[in-house]
Amino acid sequence: MAVKNNIMIVRHQLLAELVKLWKDGKLIEEIDRLPYRLSPKRDAKFGRCCVHKERAIWRYKSFPLLGLDMTDETDELTTLSTYATRALDRLDNPKVKDNIMCVIHEPCSSCVHINYEITNLCKGCVARSCMHNCPKDAIFIDPETSKAHINHSTCISCGICQRSCPYHAVVYIPVPCEDACPVKAISRDEEGLQHIDESKCIYCGKCMNACPFGAIFEISQSFDVLESIRRGKKVVAIVAPSILAQFEAESDKVYGAFKSVGFSDVVEVARGAMDTVEHEAAELQERLGEGQPFMTTSCCPSYMELVKKHVPAMKQYVSETPSPMVFTARRVRAEHPDAVIVFVGPCIAKRKEGRHDPNVDYVMTFEEIASIFDAYEIDFAQVESHTPREASVRQAHGFGAAGGVAGAVKDYLKLDTEKLKILQVSNLDKKNIALLNGFSRTGKAPAGFIEVMACEGGCITGPSSHNFNVPKRQFDRELAKQKLTY
Helix, strand or coil: CCCCCHHHHHHHHHHHHHHHHHHCCCHHHHHHHHHHHHCCCCCCCCCCCCHHHHHHHHHHHHHHHCCCCHHHCCCCCCCHHHHHHHHHCHHHCCCCCCCCEEECCCCCCCCCCCCEEECCCCCCCCCCHHHHHCCCCCEEECCCCCCEEECCCCCCCCCHHHHHCCCCCEEECCCHHHHHCCCCCEEECCCCCEEECCCCCCCCCHHHHHCCCCCEEECCCHHHHHHHHHCCCCEEEEECHHHHHCCCCCHHHHHHHHHHHCCCEEEECHHHHHHHHHHHHHHHHHHHHCCCCCEECCCCHHHHHHHHHCCHHHHHHECCCCCHHHHHHHHHHHHCCCCEEEEEECCCHHHHHHHCCCCCCEEEEHHHHHHHHHHCCCCCCCCCCCCCCCCCCHHHHHHHCCCHHHHHHHHHHCCCCCCCCEEEEECCCHHHHHHHHHHHHHCCCCCCEEEEECCCCCHHHCCCCCCCCCHHHHHHHHHHCCCCCC
C-alpha cells in the first residue's frame, strides 16, 4: 500500500502550480520561469547535486503533467512554453500517445547499478567463498584488512557471493521500482536508466509510488479536460465510489467543488456499480449452476491486464460483466450524446480501460483533481453542495473498499456465507499473483466467488489517490451516511 511521501507532495504541488497559471491565463507566458520560481538560486532543495539539476527536473516533470513524455523532446533548447502551447492546442488535433506511463530520466539516476554490496560484517575469513565462487572475478581482498570488496565495474549482480557468505555480510540492495513491480515490467538499460515495458505492465502503479526520486509518471489528461471546459463544452465527471475516502469533506461538498471548476454535471459511478452487481450476480449463479468451480470479479482493470498478459488460463473464470465505469459512461452517453465524459478515480489502469471504451473521453485521477481544487483555491466549507440526481445504494458505494464488490453481490442475492463462500484477493503482489496462477492451472479454489483488487485495501488506496492518511476511516464514515440499501 502506498504511503504519503514527499514525491507525491511535489507532484501535487507542480500540477497545482501549472493549473493556477492556466487558470490565470499565464501558462504560456510564465511556465518557463516556473522551475526558477520553485527552486530559486538561494534555495537548492532535496539533496540534488545543484540547483540547476533541480530546475531541470522541474522542467521535465512538467512534461507528463502536460500530457507529454520524453519522446516529445527533440531539442533540449525548446522552451517549456512551446510544449505548453502544444498541450493546449491538442484538442484541435487530438493524438493519443501509445504509452500510459513514462520514466523521466533526469531524476532516474540515483539508484544503485549493482544490487550487491559487502558490508562491514565481513570477517575477512580464510574460506573466501565469495571470491572463489564469483563467476566474473569481481571480488577482491584488501591486503591490509583481509576483507572482501566488490569491483562494481565487473559485477553482474548474480547474488552468488551473498549465498556463499557464512556471515551474511553481503546485502542485496534492490532498485525500488523493480522490486515493487509484481510482473517484471520495468528494467534498466545499459546506462542504468529504467524503462517500462507496457506489453507486460498491468498499470498497478506500484513502481510510481515506490520510486524515491519521483522519476515515474502517468501521462496526464488534465489540461485536455480543463481546455474542454474553457471552450464551453459540456463536460461530465463520472466519479468512482472511492471518492468518499479522498477529502475531509462530505461527498456533496466534493461534488460541489467539481461544479465550481466548471463540470456540467457530476454522476456517481456507484450508479453503474448497481448495474454491475445485478449482472455479475446473475452471471455467478448461472456459472456455478453449470458446474464451474469458481468465478472472479472483473471490475479491477489492473487485474484484467494481469489476466490478459500473464495469467491467460484464468480468463475462463473471470466474469464477463463490464465495470461500473463502463455502465455509468453508457448511461451518461445516452443522456448526453455530445458530452465530454471524464472518469475520475484513484487508478492508473483505468486510463487503459478508458481507451477501450468509446463512451469515456478522458480519465483523471483523484490526485489530479485535488491539485486542480488547490489551484482554484476551493474551500469545501464555502462550496455550494451538489447532490447527484440518481441515488445509489450503500453497497454500490462500498465498491471502493476491499470486500465491497463481493459483499454487494452477496447482499443482492441474499445469500449467507454457507451458500456462497467468498475469497478476497486484495493487493496484486508476487505472492497473490502466484496464488491466482495456481487457481487457474488447477481449476480449483477455496471459494466460489473471488474478488480481486490490485490495491491493498481496495480502490481507496489506489496509486493515484489523494488522501493516504485516513482513507478507511473517512470512507467508512461517509459510507455510513448512505441511506439506500438492497
